[in-house]
Amino acid sequence: MALKRNVGLKGIKYRGGGPMLAWALHRISGLAIVLFVGLHVISSFFMQQLGSDIATALNTVYESIYFQFIVIFIVLFHALNGLRVIILDLWPQLIKFQREATWLQWLIFIPTYGMTVTIMILNQLQGG
Amino acid sequence: MSSRPAPQIGFSFEYLMWIFTRISGLVMYLLAFVGLVMAFWMGAHQQVDIGALARWTFFPNPNHVTNTNIPDVTLGWSNAWWQVMEMLIFLFAVTHGMNGVRVIYEDYIGNTWGRALGRGIIFLLWIFLLIVGIYVILAS
Amino acid sequence: MEVTLKIFRYNPESGKKPHYEKYTVEAEPTDRVLDLLEYIKGNFDGTLSFRRSCAHGICGSDAMRINGQNRLACKLLVKDLHGAQITVEPILGLRVIKDLIVDMEPFFENYRSVLPYLINDEPAPKKERLQSPEERERFDDTTKCILCACCTTSCPSFWVNEKYVGPAAIVTAHRFIFDSRDRGAAERLKILSGQFGVYRCHTIFNCTTACPREIEVTQAIGEVKKAIGTGSLE
Amino acid sequence: MSNYHQFDVIVVGAGGAGLMAALYASKTANTAVISKLYPTRSHTGTAQGGVGAALGNEGEDHPDWHTFDTVKGSDYLGDQDAIEFMCHEAVPAVYELEHMGLPFSRTEDGLIAQRPFGGHTNNITGKPVRRACYAADRTGHMILQTLYQQCIKNDVNFFDEFQVLDVLIENGAAAGVVALELANRELHVFHAKSVIFATGGHGRIWEITSNAYSYTGDGPAALLRRGIPMEDMEFFQFHPTGIYRMGILITEGVRGEGGILVNDKGERFMEHYAPTVKDLASRDVISRAMYLEMRDGRGINGKRYLYLDMRPETVNRYAALDGRKRPDGSPYVVTGEELLSKLPDIVDFARTYLGVDPVAQPMPVQPTAHYAMGGIPTNMYGEVVIDEANTVLPGLYAAGECACVSVHGANRLGTNSLLDLIVFGKHAGLRAAEYANGASFQTLPADPLEYANQQLDQILHSDGEEKVYVIGHEMKSVMFDEVGVFRTQEGMQKALEKIGELRERLKRVRKPDMGKVFNTELLDIWELGNLLELAEVTTVSALARTESRGGHAREDYPKRDDVNWLKHTLAWKRNGNIELGYKPVVITKFQPKERVY
Ligand SMILES: Cc1cc2nc3c(=O)[nH]c(=O)nc-3n(C[C@H](O)[C@H](O)[C@H](O)COP(=O)(O)OP(=O)(O)OC[C@H]3O[C@@H](n4cnc5c(N)ncnc54)[C@H](O)[C@@H]3O)c2cc1C
Ligand code: HEM
Ligand code: SF4
């Protein structure tokens, strides 16, 4: 008997390198944003209609600076990686520059995210 | 050396959703860009912190704009134009996102039955989110 | 130099679970991994099973996962691995029959599903059909495919769903879709625009990295996606 | 019985010859192909340079020139009627491949591109002619893929990973084959009216070889055991340019595009051995020249290899010296990119296996065992003939490298093998179907599996000390040293003794894998048995032939001897001994002449 077709967690060990990681992050970030937006909408609804406590609790989480670090990371990554994917999809002849595209993506991501986070921390410190 | 008939453009569901994902991605960029530029134009530089700005960029809802120092900061920011803007971006984001969920689900599900079931559930969720979201926007 | 091979072992008849076994051999830096496997089979354990034929990367028999990446054992030299331990495992996403041998049938079934042959019912001329060097160049890259399955079995989309036709089948389809002599593009594009066609590809690029023939697999898939959208075969 | 199958035509082997035969046979008869490898893994896929046909797309050419070149290349041992047939059929056959979808490289006018190859000349000027139709440097790959694709299109039946062990011959006619299913070690009987063998060559007999692991001569060995003779087995081609120590082939196309061979002193030594065509002389001539250079200490650093140089500056310098022109009359000048686009796989091989960039550095090469001219005797319709009088064995056919028509005689010209596959594959297929449609099934013997079962049992019950791996290596090394490019009486005698010893030792191999699932060790042992069988036939045939001709070069008999040896060898295995017989060569238009290039 042959073994069952079963990739499971072995796939994670596959050394796909950068592009595979980017895809995994894109997928996770996309799901995370859906979750984030979805919960936010529903909690806003409850707050508006019932002034519910759950909503306030959730908002506290959402507005905490640590959570915002994460959310901004996720959104920024998803948006930039998505842009790379879109560009390569619409002009497949550029796919041979995929490596360069990935570099460029991080080149934009790191300063943008870094700056945002720094300003937020500075503001936080000032605001007390 | 030889001319051959080009195939007709095939409008398969998979293709339409695929191209929608790309287009909606670009549209969100555009809308966010407008939101960001106009926020600055309205004086965001002095009025809001960057977290709020980020949230506004994606969802230009005045509720997202807070500033402990200026009590009525959102005054100029809440009007019909922004409601339309927010609805648009919300529509695109939720549709794009729920379709993404569908794609992920269908990557894993091969059989027709499971696919139909999944599509049904995701479709209902999508409608539900849209209704609730638009209600919230209009009511705020 | 001395290298240790850690090899995935599974024998369906032994009743034992899959496990890894280690073998230490003396190797030249210019030895192929395949040479080491042959040596181990010949000297230590004759039951070790794997497929191979040409031994120079052109028949596509010996795709396996070496140090976590899909490679042809005959196209990878010891010196290129930079390490004293080499892990050898079967490719992912196909049923393991024995040791490094997997069931290739689903792979070939996907291949057959994209009409992998020239379609042209117009009466042929007495001599060759003409084709300019540029028209020939258009699909040159994808004619190199040896159906080794390195690409398809490195693709996470294929791992989770073997009905996805996979990069290898799309590469074959590409080879015909962009051949100026072919008339079956519409039919193939229709198949590939379906549920298990090109849109299961999320540009993960594992396939391109894995391809031992250095085919720009993801680009080929991208061109097919684009042809579906634009209806143009430029 | 689920392991019993019945087809009109059975094709054993799914390389170029097998698939071509299957395509044609399946048009009118119920046909199945049995192959021990997945069809696309067949050795045809490794062929690089091209398929020969006098299309005349890039300069004047005629099938008759092709015929003469082939006769001359064969050192006059080829049968001239068959050669003429093949060279004329070549032109429509190549067009047919093109129509099937084969992506040939193209000329500016959109025609099939052609390149020069060793031994192919303009019969008037003696200069090389562009006759090899190519698809970059993967012509065989494209032929194999295209034919397999056509088989899919036409719904041909395949039994992949089934290894044929035995052939059934009843009442003097073919009755079927016995095959082992690799996946579960079960034996199957394939009952057929016609059986076509297309199992390829047996180059694994030699140490340094361009041939695949699967090249173990299963077809010829099975037939030999059933009383069919082998023809011209002493003629085995050593290709001049194999990668040093690995044997991986560097196509003659490299020299076709202008590459040259140099020795340690940096000399283009082929000038001395073949003044007119130099590096494009036929393969036996070049391999021998290389051997002599190395023996006289002019190997690179005194070692046993030489350089193959295809750097653009070298190519251009010698092209200018030779006055080489492009088809449009302009001088021949190449760039690195151009070479790269015409020979991408070669560049890849050199980079991978040698760590050498061939556009910047020369490649170390040595002669490598390459092609079996000899094999199962057939006539030009693919029918197997079993004696000096060319008596046909009804229902049995062979085509491709395992067959000996003989169109290659004592030495095959490059590009003629792929041609052989498609021409004789096709005709074998047609004949086999025609025969099957007019014949009835032979009755099978009471226990068709008897022989195979008994042999397998013997291997499985073996419990000695010997290792297959070691025995195999000893055979390869003695054959390469003693029955290689140059041969002597003594050396071959030594080899023969060794083969006898190894055959005995093979009976005492250590206990093999007893499993049923993909028992590849069992097959390795079986295949080594086949190789030893054929090594013996090769050596016995070679010992008897006291002359030098084509691929068979004897130091003790350096001259060709047309008076005594212008004849084909036939070798039978009878009661454990090899018996030899001879049959005449068919000569039509060309009387034997001295062969100079
Ligand atoms: C590296 C290389 C380069 C070459 N380049 C050229 C070239 O440029 N031009 C040219 O004309 N020729 C060239 N040749 C020669 C030519 O490629 C071969 O001679 C030819 O491809 C042989 O084809 P075939 O159909 O006879 O056998 P193959 O293609 O080898 O097929 C043999 C088939 O038989 C099957 N088989 C074998 N044993 C069994 C068994 N026991 N049971 C079931 N099935 C079995 C195998 O699975 C396989 O499918 C080259 C050869 C090599 C090795
Ligand atoms: C500028 C903003 C955005 C851009 C450019 C963008 C771009 C993309 C692209 C190109 C894809 C397809 C990836 C693929 O096929 O591999 C994608 C997938 C996805 N997106 Fe977005 N997106 C954006 C915003 C969002 C938002 C706001 C959400 C959530 C509401 C979201 C959720 C998802 C999900 C869930 C997927 C599916 C992921 C997958 O298939 O792996 N995206 N996005
Ligand atoms: S595309 Fe590359 S990796 Fe995939 S099957 Fe073909 S040769 Fe192998």
Ligand code: F3S
């Ligand atoms: S790895 Fe898979 S997802 Fe696409 S780019 Fe390659 S086929």
Ligand code: FES
């Ligand atoms: S053995 Fe042929 S590709 Fe490795």
